[in-house]
Amino acid sequence: MCTRAHAPFRAGQGREPPLTVHHLNQLLLACSVVLLVAVAAVRVSSRSGLPSLLVYLGIGVLMGQDGIGHIQFDSAEVTQVMGYAALVVILTEGGLGTKWKEIRPVLPSASVLATAGVAVSVGVTAAGAHYLVGLEWRQALIIGAVVSSTDAAAVFSVLRKVPLPARVTGTLEAESGFNDAPVVILVAAFSTAGPIEHWYVLLGEITLELAIGAAIGLAVGLIGAWGLRHVALPASGLYPIAVMAIAVTAYAAGSLAHGSGFLAVYLASVLLGNAKLPHWPATRGFAEGLGWIAQIGMFVVLGLLVTPHELGDDVWPALVIGLVLTMVARPLSVVTSLTPFRTPWQEQTLLSWAGLRGAVPIILATIPMVNGVAGSRRVFNIVFVLVVVYTLLQGPTLPWLARKLRLGERGGAADLGIESAPLERLRGHLLSITVPEGSRMHGVEVNELRLPPGAAVTLVVREGKSFVPLPTTVLRWGDELLVVATDPVRDAAERRLRAVAHGGKLAGWLGTDGAGSSR
Secondary structure, three states, X not given: OOOOOOOOOOOOOOOOOOOOHHHHHHHHHHHHHHHXXXXXXXXXXXXXXXXXXXXXXXXXXXXXOOOOOOEOOOOHHHHHHHHHHHHHHHHHHHHHOOOHHHHHHHHHHHHHHHHHHHHHHHHHHHHHHHHHHOOOHHHHHHHHHHOOOOOHHXXXXXXXXXXXXXXXXXXXXXXHHHXXXXXXXXXXXXXXXXXXXXXXXXXXXXXXXXXXXXXXXHHHHHHHHHHHHHOOOOOOOXXXXXXHHHXXXXXXXXXXXXXXHHHXXXXXXXXXXXXXXXXXXXXXXXXXXXXXXXXXXXXXXXXXHOOHHHOHHHHHHHXXXXXXXXXXXXXXXXXXXXXXXXXXHHHHHHHXXXXXXXXXXXXXXXXXXXXXOOOHHHHHHHHHXXXXXXXXXXXXXXXXXXXXXXXXXXXXXXXXXXXXXXXXXXXXXEEEEEOXXXXXXXXXXXXXHOOOOOEEEEEEEEOOEXXXXXXXXXXXXXXXXXXXXXXXXXXXXXXXXXXXXXXXXXXXXXXXXXXXXXX
């Protein structure tokens, strides 16, 4: 995350001195201080409604050559490598948290929005950059492709307090997970030397890379989930490590096979996240922590790469291109993609405004810099200003717009978290459940759970005290339950617990079966 300043080597060898223990100590101190400042800044950003990416970018700028840190850092290659690595972790964390029940109904529409919608956005934005700002076509196409990728982390960081309908949430999650892949391919194609290929050749390459990435991601995800469900590891801490390793394997295998590694890692992570793996809360917490570290490191490095005193001439072009993107290109891509699916206009309006840009566009803007495209530094500056300005504009207004469109309210009981620990020698599972506030399991007697034969509530922890429940023990919000279930009835026991959490003790009799619930 932290970067050593590129000070000249006094010994005249023409290279940097080796990293010593003293340098390591300095590096660790700087990195830990930056992490602590970034963690503290999350509270400020969450209360103000601004995505935390702006805070992290600001930290990087302050540490840079025009800031108080005076760190000289201008390596686009290092930034690109670190950005790609961070994106793998972020997509993994996002995929693990994606609920299949929410994205399954919107997969067709989200896929169209992430492909055909991207094409519309690229074309309209590039035309605006060329005719209104005067950029030559290659630069205009690069900018159009770079800013056509939405960022789930930026969107949901400002929507934490405004729950949305499942269809809107699922569309945003699926689109942000899918559209990185075609955009990366487009930016790489536009940034290569020589003439840009015919559109049908480019379309064929994109289709092939997406197909390879999807196939590898699904295969790795299915094999990995099957293995983790059937092999009991000796320590619970190994499960999070194994899940992250499987996801990274999907990315690396997809990329080495000349497919879309980003699509592969996202699909593999979605499969792993919905596979009811053992010790799931610990795995989610581990992945979320790595995701935060990846975001902080990525944005700080991007802030270091920026030279603020060079941005003055690029502010006006960034505002114009951003206006075309926000008010014309994004709404047109949403309407064109979602109207055939009869998506209500309120949802289309919110999805149009929710196309926040975050880390991905700034990272992608380093590709033409690495490839030596003429004017690539200006492209990077324009993208940086565009992301900052329009995140400041769109971020705080998203919750307000959701409420005005009456999309900011969604009832229903809180979801029930279930952690499963395998008991390999006993051929069973120990399920740990916490009854959340709002759950309809509150007030239900243990015998009214009607768990399948082979499953039983063995312990209840209430207000720090544990006891063995009676069949007539009434459950309350905040209770922690330990349920022992044999292998054959584990899934049925989980389904029944979720059904009661959402439908109460009459679940199943009143048409509530818990199918809509998830981990």
